[in-house]
Amino acid sequence: xxxxxxxxxxxxxxxxxxxxxxxxxxxxxxxxxxxxxxxxxxxxxxxxxxxxxxxxxxxxxxxxxxxxxxxxxxxxxxxxxxxxxxxxxxxxxxxxxxxxxxxxxxxxxxxxxxxxxxxxxxxxxxxxxxxxxxxxxxxxxxxxxxxxxxxxxxxxxxxxxxxxxxxxxxxxxxxxxxxxxxxxxxxxxxxxxxxxxxxxxxxxxxxxxxxxxxxxxxxxxxxxxxxxxxxxxxxxxxxxxxxxxxxxxxxxxxxxxxxxxxxxxxxxxxxxxxxxxxxxxxxxxxxxxxxxxxxxxxxxxxxxxxxxxxxxxxxxxx
Amino acid sequence: xxxxxxxxxxxxxxxxxxxxxxxxxxxxxxxxxxxxxxxxxxxxxxxxxxxxxxxxxxxxxxxxxxxxxxxxxxxxxxxxxxxxxxxxxxxxxxxxxxxxxxxxxxxxxxxxxxxxxxxxxxxxxxxxxxxxxxxxxxxxxxxxxxxxxxxxxxxxxxxxxxxxxxxxxxxxxxxxxxxxxxxxxxxxxxxxxxxxxxxxxxxxxxxxxxxxxxxxxxxxxxxxxxxxxxxxxxxxxxxxxxxxxxxxxxxxxxxxxxxxxxxxxxxxxxxxxxxxxxxxxxxxxxxxxxxxxxxx
Numbered sequence: 001x002x003x004x005x006x007x008x009x010x011x012x013x014x015x016x017x018x019x020x021x022x023x024x025x026x027x028x029x030x031x032x033x034x035x036x037x038x039x040x041x042x043x044x045x046x047x048x049x050x051x052x053x054x055x056x057x058x059x060x061x062x063x064x065x066x067x068x069x070x071x072x073x074x075x076x077x078x079x080x081x082x083x084x085x086x087x088x089x090x091x092x093x094x095x096x097x098x099x100x101x102x103x104x105x106x107x108x109x110x111x112x113x114x115x116x117x118x119x120x121x122x123x124x125x126x127x128x129x130x131x132x133x134x135x136x137x138x139x140x141x142x143x144x145x146x147x148x149x150x151x152x153x154x155x156x157x158x159x160x161x162x163x164x165x166x167x168x169x170x171x172x173x174x175x176x177x178x179x180x181x182x183x184x185x186x187x188x189x190x191x192x193x194x195x196x197x198x199x200x201x202x203x204x205x206x207x208x209x210x211x212x213x214x215x216x217x218x219x220x221x222x223x224x225x226x227x228x229x230x231x232x233x234x235x236x237x238x239x240x241x242x243x244x245x246x247x248x249x250x251x252x253x254x255x256x257x258x259x260x261x262x263x264x265x266x267x268x269x270x271x272x273x274x275x276x277x278x279x280x281x282x283x284x285x286x287x288x289x290x291x292x293x294x295x296x297x298x299x300x301x302x303x304x305x306x307x308x309x310x311x312x313x314x315x316x317x318x
Numbered sequence: 319x320x321x322x323x324x325x326x327x328x329x330x331x332x333x334x335x336x337x338x339x340x341x342x343x344x345x346x347x348x349x350x351x352x353x354x355x356x357x358x359x360x361x362x363x364x365x366x367x368x369x370x371x372x373x374x375x376x377x378x379x380x381x382x383x384x385x386x387x388x389x390x391x392x393x394x395x396x397x398x399x400x401x402x403x404x405x406x407x408x409x410x411x412x413x414x415x416x417x418x419x420x421x422x423x424x425x426x427x428x429x430x431x432x433x434x435x436x437x438x439x440x441x442x443x444x445x446x447x448x449x450x451x452x453x454x455x456x457x458x459x460x461x462x463x464x465x466x467x468x469x470x471x472x473x474x475x476x477x478x479x480x481x482x483x484x485x486x487x488x489x490x491x492x493x494x495x496x497x498x499x500x501x502x503x504x505x506x507x508x509x510x511x512x513x514x515x516x517x518x519x520x521x522x523x524x525x526x527x528x529x530x531x532x533x534x535x536x537x538x539x540x541x542x543x544x545x546x547x548x549x550x551x552x553x554x555x556x557x558x559x560x561x562x563x564x565x566x567x568x569x570x571x572x573x574x575x576x577x578x579x580x581x582x583x584x585x586x587x588x589x590x591x592x593x594x595x596x597x598x599x600x601x602x603x604x605x606x607x608x609x610x611x612x613x614x
Contacts (some may be wrong), residue, residue: 058414060421105597115417116356116551117596120544120589131582240541245421252418284438286429292424296415309558 015166032158038270039165042263043223046176047216049262054188055209057114061122062247065095065217069224072233078145091221099217107209114309122244129236141235144184148229161218161230176259255302264303323455328577334462336569338467341524342546343561345517351493351556352513355416359424361543363518366393368527368534369431372440397518401511431536439535448473466529473562548592554602563604
């Protein structure tokens, strides 16, 4: 855990210094907003990296869970005028129920089944967002979603939302790290190492895998609620298949062996998508595809594996 | 148009679309049978087939047979390149890595298609100039007959290939046990390459025949791929006849639901069937005794 403490400290100090830097360097004045999105996506990818790194499973439908959280919050606050906290809770409840229904049958099977089931599920949810015009506003969506508030305090400024989002991310991160270093985490690692051996040692593998899947869907749903109350406008385009693939990509680029990889990959790809690739317009798809292919083929451990590879190269050349 | 005519119309549309799902499903099965990889870029082969054919006929003004042949060749080469450049070099191939690689390739194909053809849908002229005719008061496009005829030919050729040629049998052997096949002197790498070549070719054929009916645009691949996968799962992954029957059934269900229930949810229906099959009977409904799920 000592090594983790150092990493957490680094992350927290970076998060504290970042707004100050943004404030003094005009060239990156909009980077605080991008960092808010990065934080929201980090929540999704922390959960996803647990699923990919520990259960060895892939979900191609996490944008749908993000969407379920977002639409639950949006509909409950804007259409029914209820408290945003009820919206967040509803999102979590719906997402986890769906995750159980999709997860139980597909996780019993091995290999590509969860990938295909989540891909199909994601498309269905996307179609529902488009078709249920009375509830979701259809393809054009709906606006007038209120800001998040506690009592009379409204999270309406960029800085307060930045603090809120990253506080939630840090909580999610602590929870994930604690799980990894607990009995559950050891079981997950055993499953990843050798599923059959784990099963033989008495680890109920499919139940443990289901737990990760449900947990990751809850992370995504909370992220969706935070997303809604920040942009205050919703339409289905942020929850399509390509977003699901982008989340998977964030985890892989950073490295799926640890949740830190997810955080690094997410921040990097969010800046890439929101800022650095804007010159490519729609053709950023091509760039994403090439990045994903190259990383998977030549750096399967992602960015977090770079220091180790460089170190072993140095010792070899000596 | 009376009720019977409408029903006949829906059934014909369903069978036509279903034939395409069957072809996509066959593509999955061929690669799966040899490599146990689900190729997420399978739908992209169909899109490329349609769009390359658009280039051959609308841009280069080549005749139908020449365009057909060249299009299938181009897409086949892309399939071979995909295997040679991305699948073969991977040494410790686990399922997760292979899924991600085929996803990455599918994104690259989609990006390239957008770069070359833009975001608009393209049309192709029908294969024959014959006017639509009526059957039980329903209107039939001659192109639908082309789709069904060519699908039938592909299915027959494939079954002959796997049943009666040495190469086809060798490919099936690779599916059973790559290790044992290698020991018996079967070049497994070459068989994997052939499987990619074959399914790219089949995808291209599907794209070419369906584009005159349903148009083609760069981002159709994902949905086509998913529905085709639905066909191969419903039919029992790896089973050829299963995929064909299941593809037709999926097309029928989709067309009937679109007609009588809700057209907005047309695309969701095949996916719901896919999920239901995964949950209820993942080994599929139409597989023979031999074809069973191996490693799942």
